[in-house]
Amino acid sequence: MQGDVRGAAGRALTTVCLVGAAAAAAQAPAAFDSTRAYTHVREQVALGPRPAGSPANQRTREYIIRTLAASGYKAVEQPFEASTPVGRVKMANIIATLPGGRADRIVLASHFDTKPFEDFRFVGANDSGSSTGVLLELARVLRAGPKPALTLEFLFFDGEEAWGEWRDLNHTYGSRHYVTAGRASGTLAGLKALVLLDMVGDRGLNFRRDTNSTPWLTDIVWAAARRLGHGTHFLDDPFAVEDDHIPFLKAGVPSVDLIDLDYAPWHTAGDTLDQVSARSLQIVGDVVLAALPEIQARLLK
DSSP: OHHHHHHHHHHHHHHHHHHHHHHHHHHSOOOOOHHHHHHHHHHHHHTOOOOTTSHHHHHHHHHHHHHHHHTTOOOEEEEEEEEETTEEEEEEEEEEEEOOSEEEEEEEEEEOOOOOOSSSOOOOIIIIIIHHHHHHHHHHHHHHSOOOSEEEEEEEESOOSOSSSOOTTSSOHHHHHHHHHHHHHTGGGGEEEEEEEESOOBTTOOEEEETTSOHHHHHHHHHHHHHTTOGGGEEEEEEOOOSTTHHHHHTTOOEEEEEOOOOTTTTSTTOOGGGBOHHHHHHHHHHHHHHHHHHHHHHHO
16 A cells, blocks of 8 residues: 555656646747758758849748748738849848737848859858848747747848949848838837848857947847857957948947858858858857847837
């Protein structure tokens, strides 16, 4: 009888432990998975060159929308036509929204087009496969976590790259269109911060402090990196960058650009999948997730 009582008590304790562990697992936030992010990079590279207006660019948009749907989002396209050095080109941004406690929103962004080249095949594994892969994984993780204090918007820009030389208005077509449309509709007023990712997969990851970015946002991201032990990858060297965050800064939106331009294969045929590091993707994903609560807290003051 004593043995039966002990057995029953043991089974009951085991059941309680299993239920408790399951409840804890259900409450625990999802973790960023660099294997998933790397898979997204590989799938983009497999589509080949993806310049704005190309069939491969369209297939990339379809992949992004399909992946977001698998994470529970109903993504929408923001189509537009841009005047470029090669004529009128049809483009489309992609937007997915995670509602928060307030309608005011933080945008996490990346461009997904690749620079057009005629003399070699450019698949853009790091530029822009890496940042798009990280953003897709961030969308999955944040959807699985607790409701954010502010609404989060995942924004994928088309047409960041220039045809030929980066000059005048021959670049950032998607981000400029988004800002112009937001001003016209009045929705830009609810945008409180932008976190832009671009070229984040380099094996020798080194981010420098972009002097065009908003200082307090940069400080939060750099502090999060130090807390996680990644400070050696987030350098204090000043470095001015023109990127998709500039139209937002001009519109008065606090913005930070995470871009590693210390990358020898940049805009060469060598920007291939083997140049992208899953560890670098993990570092970036973890740092953004660690910085987001601090960004929200700052904006809620």
